[in-house]
Amino acid sequence: MAQSAVFDAQAVTAAVNEGIGKIEKASSSEELKAIKTQYAGAESAMTQASKAIGSLPADQKKEAGKLMGKLRADFGRAFGAKQQQIKAEEEQRALAAETVDMTLPIRRKPLGARHPLPRLMEDVEDFFISMGWQISAGPEVETEWYDFDALNFGPDHPARQMQDTFYVKGNQAKDAAGFVGSNMVLRTQTSSDQVRALLTRGVPLYIASPGRVFRTDELDATHTPVFHQCEALAVDKHLTMADLKGVLDKLAVAMFGPEAKTRLRPSYFPFTEPSAELDLWFPDKKGGAGWLEWGGCGMVNPNVLKSAGLDPEVYTGFAFGVGMERTLLLRHDINDMHDLVEGDVRFSEQFVMGE
């Protein structure tokens, strides 16, 4: 073949067509590559024929060149098309081979979670921050003066005996009623921060003080000896009970959604006058929307302002306190206080990081 550099148009056309036929039957890129070598490589009939054109008579060269151009283009087109097709097929096979079950469970690290109670307290803090208030905090082991006397619970006040107080042993002194004591308690209410805040921050004062409080109640489905409240206190000129109602309604909406609202019922607390129980209209209450007890509130008693050295003729204020556990129980339909206080991870994990 090699020495017979004779241009044979018929033979080369037949050879190329045979090659194109093989291309069309090829099923892998390796096969395709081999076909290309065989029919378009250096030793192929097509290459040899092209070389043989040179030895043709001048008048035949043009025609032969034209034929070879066509054959080469036909072969190239067939090859290109097949190559694209095979590449696509191979890619598809490769991807199919890599297919996984995307629904397999993936958890390399354990999922952590915030406890809903401190998270709720952060939400409450953010509510007050959004109104331009400040967040305060007082000590949990507190003097009786800040927890009671400064708040108009005199030493013989019946309410002082009704608070189920944890008393702290300590360096002994006589308390204001002459009984021996340390004048120190585990604070029974976050209201203990009221006079501290007034004394340290001055007026005008707009603070919320969330924190832990203590009463000698045994743990049961609705009570816990260690629980959390958020106190709010505003003292300024010109504050009235209308301002108290406005802030309460806003807080209720922030905590319980746009339909929530509050209602005040006459009540008594030594440190407020007028005083009120705070009821919440809870749209998602089990068994239908209704009123639920949420906290206590009122206008700051003049004696409390006097404890902080303020003139009650000039300043007025309002205060309220809501139970954080109660808020959480309502909001999340938690039926048993045990779940909130026991620290079972299965409880907290329901909340993960948020709502």
Add this chain to the structure above:
Amino acid sequence: MPMVDIDWLKEHVEVPQGLTYEQLAKDLVKVGLEEEQIHASQVTGPIVVGYVVDATPEPQKNGKTINWCHVDVGDKYNAVDENGNKVPRGIVCGAPNMAAGEKVVVTLPGAVLPGDFRIEPRKTYGHMSDGMCASERELGLGDNHDGIILLRNYGFTPDEYEALKPGDDAMHLLHLDQPILEINITPDRGYTLSYRGVAREYHHSTGAKFTDPVAELNRKAPDLTGVAAGTPSDIEVSIEDDNPIHGVPGCDRYYARAVHNFDPSSHTPNWMRRRLIRAGMRSISLAVDVTNYVMLDLGQPMHAYDLDKIEGPIVVRRAKAGEKLTTLDGKDHDLSPEDLLITDSPNGKHGSRILGIAGVMGGLYGEVTAETKNVLLESAHFDQVTIARSARRHKIPSEASKRFERGVDFALQPAAAQMAAELMTKYGNGEPSEHPTDVNNTHHRRPIHFKADEVRRVAGLDIQVNNISDILTDIGCTVAGGGNGEFSVTPPTWRPDLNEPCDLVEEVARLVGYDQIPTTVPPAPVSGAVGLTPDQRHRREVANELAEYGMVETLSYPFVGDADYKAFSYDADAVKPVSVEIANPLAGDRPFLRREVLPTLAHTVQRNLRRGIENVSLYEIGHVYLWDPNAPAIPALPGGVKPTEAQLKALDAGLPDQPLHVAGILAGKAEESGWLGVHRDVDWSDAVEAVQRISDRLGAHLTLSQPAAADVPTQWHPGRAAEVLAGDTVVGMVGELHPHVNEALEFPAHTAAFELNLTALFATLDGKPVQAKPISTFPPVKQDLAFTVPDTVSAAQLEAAIRKAAGDQLESIQLFDVFTGDQLGEGKKSLAFSVVFRSADKTFDSQDSVTVRKAVTDAAAELGAQLRA
């Protein structure tokens, strides 16, 4: 708390026909009397009047005698004999007072009594007993179970008794079918511990017509005005208070009135007994029942003495040191010089015999008994504080002390005695004396200067001056003035809680209705920084970081005790003196407050493990309490006055330090990926990583310093624990718990933990913004450097030395291999670091590489570290 019976309430206020207890509760809560509970009837019928036709005693082998009775319970309920005739039911009755001819209360088959006691026909003592004759206790009417109810003793008039017919509904007769409302009384509203007070409040809520019973009683009480001093009276009374509390006399009024020739065999009328029982009191005897009834009705606690047993004068005085008294309930009390006593004067010995602790509880001597013919009624007014302290001191919260410590109307005494005398006359044939004794040292109340504008200034309510005046008058105040919008308001004698203008504002606001107050939102023009403080933000960052790290936040009670000290290998003798101790702990074995969070957090971990949860990584942020045994005693200071600066300091100086801590415990698997195949147990490194993440999150640059094994605290693994430092300040510990601790708490081996003092840590943060370094765009040079190091040199030390030597050109350094082995030799280890160098201003060339590498190896050599080939 008090019960409100509509039937009784009607005595003083016009309640609408058919008023339900639900509606009553709604009406009362509007003015501040909160519903505690509506107690439903616990009894269902049929329960009827029965007439005992015959009662045949039948002695039994067990020594008891039962009666086989036939009881007529009316046509509807009677039995039917074989001829179809209605005949009395056969009932077995063991009560000793059963007798033919009595009218009794019969519970018939189908009835259910308190305690789910179902009445059914049953065979007993050889008979078929077809119902039961009931005692008071069986019906829930009281404690009496000595015999069955005999209706003739139940206080009916002869006509009423005659009219009782077999088969009449006894449920209604005894009010067994009625619910009752229990309300809560706030401590300022002592007067609502009476029907007189509740009726007035019902009037305030609904406008229903209220008639104060006291007016009429005062009219009928003997008029003592103009009676000459020295005129003989029922008994001489002397008030001699040598130890008033806060300068307030313990007794400012003592009114005593005799009722003579009282019939001790008389019975309490049915209606009164029923009302007392429904109020939760026992029916004892007519004289005692009457004093209780008057107390519940008017709010005046009373005491009834046997006049023939006491000898005047009655002396009201404080106790002397060493005096003792056994109270009616049989308890012995050592009396305090603050206790106010009622005494009499036997054999002329003035005030020598103690009759009782005033206003709290009587003693065993002098009380009315079943033989008393001449009764002396005590109707006195005692100081709130004196009574409150005695009740607290002797732990006797009696019905009387409850009222006195909240304040009793100081003008009520003659009316109350009048009412009691009338009842004892009517039902006990007594003859009330017309010469009562009244030692009255009470003072008129101080008028309150009240500006009507206070209602607007404080409550935000725009109310006309006339309306304000009307409201105050309606609650019983005497209101004068008003022309210039200012009043002089004298509060009523039954409202000791009304003293200041703000008290009157509340009265006006609650009667107008809190719902009438408009709603506004105040701007908050605070001075100083707004938003969360840095510490508040940092606390959240720590909490969030640990949750994101995969730990679960929990909260525990801060109470600890011996068991916790033992489990945590604390030296209890050393810890207790520096721990806050609760005087009245809930659990006697945990009277202390924690000094670290870990011991109480450990409980939570333990609870989870015991509930079958195997991988438990928990953290807690909370306070700890550090008692200083040398702290000064905290002074008692009065409220309502700003303390001096020195006093304020003294208050805080006595309080323990209460820093905020965070602690974490990691137990079980640190990584558990299931089918992915990663299963790794927790060890010290997981706790260290937690601390490092906190450090990074806060920008705190915390470092660890590992003490020698001997210096590691006992609860930590001696070779796997380190101090956490912020600069030079130790702010916590991290590592693995000691195996003894794990064993005691049933924790898995290698349980890891950390505890940081956040208060101390946050104080080390400067809060300044991060100063950013420029980012170099020149290419990095990466090198691996492996050193042979003496065991005594820590990875942190070597890394610090490398960092220092490499200076600004070091971009990053990571320890990628640690190993020990024979080829290194005894006491050696290998530490291999992957370091990246990059220059800020040029390409890091090979000469630079050589230079920095030399600096690093020289610095390492100073620690005894050899660069390995």
